[in-house]
Amino acid sequence: MSEMTPREIVQELDKHIIGQQSAKRAVAIALRNRWRRMQVDETLRNEITPKNILMIGPTGVGKTEIARRLARLANAPFIKIEATKFTEVGYVGRDVESIIRDLVDIAIKMTREQEMKKVGHRAEDAAEERILDALLPSPRPTGGGFFAQPQEEPQKPADSDTRQKLRKKLREGELDEREIEIEVSATPMGVEIMAPPGMEEMTSQLQSMFQNMSGGRTRSRKLRIRDAWKLLRDEEAAKMVNDEDVKTRAITLVEQNGIVFLDEIDKVTQRSEGASGSADVSREGVQRDLLPLVEGSTVSTKHGMVRTDHILFIASGAFHLAKPSDLIPELQGRLPIRVELDALAVEEFVRILTEPDASLTEQYTALLATEGVTLAFTPEGIEQIARFAWEVNERTENIGARRLHTVMERLLEEISFEAADRSGETISVDAALVDKHLADLAGDDDLSRYIL
Numbered sequence: 282m283s284e285m286t287p288r289e290i291v292q293e294l295d296k297h298i299i300g301q302q303s304a305k306r307a308v309a310i311a312l313r314n315r316w317r318r319m320q321v322d323e324t325l326r327n328e329i330t331p332k333n334i335l336m337i338g339p340t341g342v343g344k345t346e347i348a349r350r351l352a353r354l355a356n357a358p359f360i361k362i363e364a365t366k367f368t369e370v371g372y373v374g375r376d377v378e379s380i381i382r383d384l385v386d387i388a389i390k391m392t393r394e395q396e397m398k399k400v401g402h403r404a405e406d407a408a409e410e411r412i413l414d415a416l417l418p419s420p421r422p423t424g425g426g427f428f429a430q431p432q433e434e435p436q437k438p439a440d441s442d443t444r445q446k447l448r449k450k451l452r453e454g455e456l457d458e459r460e461i462e463i464e465v466s467a468t469p470m471g472v473e474i475m476a477p478p479g480m481e482e483m484t485s486q487l488q489s490m491f492q493n494m495s496g497g498r499t500r501s502r503k504l505r506i507r508d509a510w511k512l513l514r515d516e517e518a519a520k521m522v523n524d525e526d527v528k529t530r531a532i533t534l535v536e537q538n539g540i541v542f543l544d545e546i547d548k549v550t551q552r553s554e555g556a557s558g559s560a561d562v563s564r565e566g567v568q569r570d571l572l573p574l575v576e577g578s579t580v581s582t583k584h585g586m587v588r589t590d591h592i593l594f595i596a597s598g599a600f601h602l603a604k605p606s607d608l609i610p611e612l613q614g615r616l617p618i619r620v621e622l623d624a625l626a627v628e629e630f631v632r633i634l635t636e637p638d639a640s641l642t643e644q645y646t647a648l649l650a651t652e653g654v655t656l657a658f659t660p661e662g663i664e665q666i667a668r669f670a671w672e673v674n675e676r677t678e679n680i681g682a683r684r685l686h687t688v689m690e691r692l693l694e695e696i697s698f699e700a701a702d703r704s705g706e707t708i709s710v711d712a713a714l715v716d717k718h719l720a721d722l723a724g725d726d727d728l729s730r731y732i733l
């Protein structure tokens with residue numbers, strides 16, 4: 282659990298997202314409240330539910346980015362889902378509980394990766410032994426035991442001279458390209474088991490039944506040592522990680538720390554674009570379906586039951602036509618914190634291009650540096666890019682900061698293509714260069730619509 286104070290959280294978010302202070306503050310408080318909740322005594326703790334957030338703002342201004350970065354800071358499992366997905370043809374009636382199931386899958390993956398990292402060193406040692414065993418015939422008189430299985434040996438034999446030499450070479454990477462034959466566990470059968478809704482727990486039982494049937498079988502593979510090493514390391518790490526532990530921890534992680542980002546919530550209100558007759562019913566139906574999740578219910582997943590009471594929900598929408606008050610009252614009540622995000626103008630675009638960690642200009646500069654080309658952005662050049670992106674947004678469709686990606690790609694297309702032949706050059710991205718590459722698009726709305 283993150284122990285960062287709201288101020289620290291906002292400072293961290295500032296490294297990636299320009300402006301939008303009230304949204305940053307709201308999510309920072311929500312995160313800190315989780316920590317606070319864990320400090321109060323247990324009876325009270327169970328009563329305290331998160332104050333969910335409704336983010337209101339046009340597309341591409343950082344709503345998702347704020348939530349995603351927050352999740353990363355908090356090491357929280359995170360899922361983004363479009364509320365409208367549940368109104369699509371073919372999806373009608375698709376149970377919204379799948380959001381939680383997907384979130385649990387994400388948490389399992391996160392937890393397993395963390396656990397594998399923890400046993401990393403031990404796994405690397407074990408992999409090294411197995412490679413040495415494959416390189417050196419086993420010292421024991423076991424007949425054809427060329428591929429010894431160290432995990433079954435009660436004690437490690439002392440290194441012989443040759444083994445020591447090989448170990449040294451192996452560590453220095455001298456043997457990387459050499460081929461060896463190793464025994465690896467046969468990949469589990471490609472059986473994907475789908476259980477009917479509500480009976481997801483059955484899937485994991487069936488899955489493990491199938492896995493037992495394939496029962497620890499191995500097959501031998503010929504691989505370069507470099508590849509074999511990775512494979513064996515992962516295999517050893519997987520053996521050291523306890524799946525049941527991972528499951529339990531992942532479920533706790535979801536229950537206590539999970540974040541669900543519900544995008545386009547405004548589109549499932551009655552007043553949303555193109556709303557008519559029967560569509561209204563299904564839109565409101567989606568809100569009704571979502572309500573139990575947000576209010577707190579138990580969802581059955583293939584890894585176990587998950588309570589949703591303490592999951593943080595961040596709903597978001599542009600609310601151009603609909604208003605938050607068009608949501609069903611119960612849902613409005615469950616999204617008590619309202620924050621508005623501002624539309625972005627030229628000034629913000631300039632900052633987005635240059636200030637965040639790994640900003641777009643930094644990314645392109647680094648990419649072209651690999652070709653020996655130095656990109657030098659001048660302040661006027663950046664200003665011009667920002668202005669251009671803003672104008673296209675105004676004239677065609679406002680897609681917020683996303684426009685910067687398409688504009689930058691277009692601007693640097695020629696340079697990217699030729700970079701390999703221009704090693705050693707320094708290219709100044711100034712106002713003149715920006716004009717030269719983008720001028721033909723500047724006056725042509727139709728062309729802009731297609732290209733940018």
Ligand SMILES: Nc1ncnc2c1ncn2[C@@H]1O[C@H](COP(=O)(O)OP(=O)(O)OP(=O)(O)O)[C@@H](O)[C@H]1O
Nearest residue numbers: 297298299339340341342343344345346633682683
């Ligand atoms: N204020 C900002 N600062 C830095 N980058 C931003 C900002 N706003 C948007 N971006 C960048 O623009 C892209 C799109 O932003 P984001 O996904 O947050 O949009 P959004 O507001 O959630 O829109 P939508 O509701 O359509 O999903 C991201 O790559 C993000 O990095």
